[in-house]
Amino acid sequence: MTTLFATILIACGKVNFTNLSRYSQRTERSYRRQFKKQFDFAQFNAEVIKAATSLHHSMIAVMDCSFIAKSGKKTFGLDQFYNGSHNRVERGLEVSLVAVVDVETEVAYSLLAEQTFDQGECPELTRMDYYLHHLEIAQPQLPPQVRYLAVDGAYAKEAFVKGVKALNLDVISKLRRDANLRYVFEG
Numbered sequence: 001m002t003t004l005f006a007t008i009l010i011a012c013g014k015v016n017f018t019n020l021s022r023y024s025q026r027t028e029r030s031y032r033r034q035f036k037k038q039f040d041f042a043q044f045n046a047e048v049i050k051a052a053t054s055l056h057h058s059m060i061a062v063m064d065c066s067f068i069a070k071s072g073k074k075t076f077g078l079d080q081f082y083n084g085s086h087n088r089v090e091r092g093l094e095v096s097l098v099a100v101v102d103v104e105t106e107v108a109y110s111l112l113a114e115q116t117f118d119q120g121e122c123p124e125l126t127r128m129d130y131y132l133h134h135l136e137i138a139q140p141q142l143p144p145q146v147r148y149l150a151v152d153g154a155y156a157k158e159a160f161v162k163g164v165k166a167l168n169l170d171v172i173s174k175l176r177r178d179a180n181l182r183y184v185f186e187g
Contacts, residue, residue: 019054046141049100051107058103060148063135065116068093079118096131096183100146112138132163139167148172
């Protein structure tokens with residue numbers, strides 16, 4: 001891993017197997033073989049976060065999606081996703097990210113990023129179900145002092161909030177326009 005990261009930082013041009021082999025002692029074939037193996041990025045990132053932060057600092061988890069414009073017809077995960085830059089739904093790809101924010105130093109550390117599936121792959125699951133599943137995968141890697149999850153207003157749905165509560169986290173979010181708040185009358 002050390003060789004890989006050092007080579008990525010010094011390589012000129014695109015980061016591909018051919019370029020990596022030009023700037024390191026490893027062959028292109030070695031890189032291809034190693035990239036076929038499974039690697040637990042969440043565990044790796046959790047160890048990096050643990051080394052870079054203090055146990056005495058307050059931390060929160062954050063989650064959001066990013067839209068990637070993509071044309072073509074055969075790309076995995078290609079579907080209609082909300083593009084916040086244009087304030088509309090567009091055809092492309094979406095990446096969901098769970099990160100940890102050190103509140104004292106105001107620094108965010110990415111924990112786990114996953115490509116959002118297209119609805120045709122798994123029609124019985126909603127996007128909120130997928131986002132909740134993504135959080136369930138990342139939750140064991142969260143630092144022990146994380147108690148809150150800050151999310152965009154799009155996540156402020158009852159099913160998502162209940163799922164997050166089941167993971168022993170509290171949600172901080174802007175409410176959606178169609179939020180239905182009911183206060184118990186105490187008078």
